[in-house]
Amino acid sequence: MTLRTPTGGSIDRNTLLHFTFNGRPYTGHPGDTLASALLAHGVHEIGSSVKLGRPRGIVAAGSEDPTSLVQVEAPFSEPMLPATTVELYDGLVARGLAGQGRLSAEPDPARYDAKHEHCDVLVVGAGPAGLMAALTAARSGARVVLVDEQNQAGGALLGVDEYLDDRPSAEWVADVVAELRSTPGVLVLERTTAFGMYQDGFVLALQKRTDHLGFAAPASVARQRVWRIRTKQTVLATGAHERPVAFTDNDRPGIMLASSARTFLHRYGVLPGSRAVVFTTNDSAYCAAIDLAESGVDIALIADARPETPARLATECAARGIEVRAGHVVVGTQGDGRVSGVRIAPLAGTSPDVTVACDTVLVSGGWNPVVSLFSQARGKLRYDAELGAFVPGEELPTVRVAGSATGELDLGACARQGRDAGAQAAAAAGFTPGGQVPLPVSDSRCTARSGLVLWRVPGDDDASFVDLQRDSTVADVLRATGAGLRSLEHVKRYTTIGTAHDQGKTSGMIAAGIVAEELGVELAEQRPTTFRPPFTSVSFAALAGRDRGELHDPVRVTSIHPWHVAHGALFEDVGQWKRPWYYPQEGEDLHTAVLRECKATRESVGMMDGSTLGKIDVQGRDAGKFLDMLYTNMMGTLKVGRIRYGVMCGVDGMVIDDGTVIRIGEERYLVTTTTGNAAKILDWMEEWLQTEWPHLDVHCTSVTEHWATIPLVGPRSRDVLAAVAPSLDVSNEAFEFMTWRDTEVAGVPARVCRISFSGELAYEINVTAWHGIAVWEALMAAGEQYGITPYGTETMHVLRAEKGYPIIGQETDATVTPQDLGMSWAVSKKKPDFIGKRSFARAENNRSDRKQLVGLLPVDPAVLLPEGSQIVETDRLPEPPVRMLGHVTSSYPSAALGRTFALALLRSGHERIGETLYVPVEDSLVPVTVTESVLYDKEGARRDG
């Protein structure tokens, strides 16, 4: 059966497109949507509803459609697309959905991108009002962007067969668009939906660039683009959506909005069926009825809920033999799947209903202005009782509304509003008017006002659907009001009406109307539900744009990185850095590799890439004074050539970072931070310098990436260094612990620091990043005879933990003081003040039951405590709540100790040393002995080699 008209519509009838729907082959034409092509074959049943499994059809012709959800299967699987928004292409494969789609398991091969655009006037919607606004603004010289969600301009004109200025309206539209496109500084974007409106003229719009090309879409062109538009002025010409009426069994396929049927006829040359009943509350459905009748559809009956039909329309219908029953409504439908008949009865009174056979029902309950973006722009809405809808209720300084989005439904008046809004927007953006755009004269016989506001027809509330996608009925709304809900927001959440992909475009107003009716309140007193972005569904792929995979977040690698990759390192993410985690050899897992790396380092020599360490160059006359305020210990007295470990706290006295401070000159220090805190600490310094102490002469610069930093660690490190730095006296007397020397290493200038994060004799070799790999390889070669072993972050963690050195962010969590860490030695008693000092004197900071850093030795030396485990007092768990004494912060097997060990933050930890406590691990309580945090080489005998 074909329901394609012989002529008409903006489709290319000379080209046949083949597609598959629910496994069956069909044909259509370029210009069709999937919905129009299916309707041309008489297919109304698309899928089924999400909860009740009732058949679902096509209600509207555009993005407001609540029901025609499909999954496009080819060329790429994409869920939850209304068939009314899928442009047909050859080879399309789609399937109707039962309310929910399924995300593709395959990665999307298409590209998505974003583009920034700045303009003076943004016009949303290319219907008559939008086109007038855009052209008027463009003629003033303003930079204009016109976006429209359809594949061609025209808006409501696309769905009618009317003349403007005595010629087909499409010609008028084409002329306007041609002038816009030829005007410099004007950008016209079709297939582009403005989906979000934010502060200061920021609008997001989604452009579907190649979706309609299907298999022919070039891979090099981004499939969709998010336009990030910043505009001075906006004209919203977003039109209006037709509103249905809720009645019993109003959800059958074949029941659609009257104007949408008219759009299918005029835009696509498709008839919705062969015999239709029209149910309306206003004039506009008559135009659909008359146009369809003239195209060969048998209009069985028009049921007009109003007590009287306007005389002009009655005459027009009589002339065409269309029966009109005023004061009548549809009270029910029948059908097996698609509608096959309706029951008609008077709205008032008790007359028995009559059954009328039909395959299509066309409904119009009036019009809802599309106020979504206006509301997002924080514009207040006002209830228009005549229209039965919310309309813009105030003027905004930078956002104007024109056309049927204001509630104005007369074409001439819409065009005038558009022209005025375009002129005002351009003027507000600083432009003087250009040539006046003449208002088009319409031959339209249709009006849409003078309607009756009718939300529902009394009947079976459980089968009277308000939100067809959510399967929410009049009964659900009544349950909500019955439960005491009064706010539309609450009813929305209770019933889920308006929370589907369509955001309640056809259902929200009806729900609001029924609520007001039930509560006996005026809708004008009700606050409408908040409109939120996105106006239509936007895929996460489009929002992500190019920021996927490697581009999702920058990856930072050190200058030595290629060597680590070449030598089989596994990597750990530390902030954005890739750090070597460990270097497994054949057959090794993490534990065996780390035990080997630890053993080699403690017994001979190891080295690691420490380049990610944050480094900040602090210069200026007051650098010492400044660092004395930032660190808990003295830095101003540090001698040039020496190094000091320091701790930084917040004003609350909690540790925020630690590291070494190297005094390079009288007015110059190099500060190191933990890898993950480098940016934060630089910001911290800048904040204090700029906001509290602008009088200090201090300048801070990040030099993290300038240096390759290589800790060379272990009893043999001195021998290795001596071999590559022949001009350096490496003896303990000449090169003391916590001092630094500028020298040459492997023939390049280097700064060598004698610091240790493992307790072993160790040197930290710093060279410019350019020489990183060369120096690394030279050290490897020089250390070969000692079995030099590269190690990663895991071994570093074990070595430092054996010495009880905390890692900020692992042992600490912004509630830990230096004293809690057992680092009172690093807190100056002499300095009059430093950041955090005053907090150390607070009572809270001096409680004896603070959590303190301790070591834990499981009684069974083979048991490894999971990090994060809780610590409890008794060997049997009491009834909850169980008192937690603290938690395990670090836990490793140790080669040096020949057993497992852990660090923990423990309540009154320092007083509990020697006690046995318990750690719940899975189903058992593991006994542990509390020890000091330093477990290896307590005397520090290994430091000097």
Add this chain to the structure above:
Amino acid sequence: MQLIPCPWCGPREEAEFHYGGQAHVAYPGDPSALTDEEWARYVFFRENPSGPFAERWSHNAGCRRWFNAVRDTRTHDLLAVYRVGEPMPEVTA
């Protein structure tokens, strides 16, 4: 995305900025002279008005300068921006 008028760079998108809380909370001249309560007020207590609020912002991804702004917390509108060290300007909300 809001535009924030950096007093050094002009209007820039808010993503370039970092929020710094209430402005004009000076570090006490002599913390040791304060009682625990007075010190706690400095460390922990901040205003939370409905209406104009002077607060600190840093143009972190731009010029990296700190500045002050008066923001109407009801609307997010920035009523004034001014440089560190300048007095808070008169605003009308």
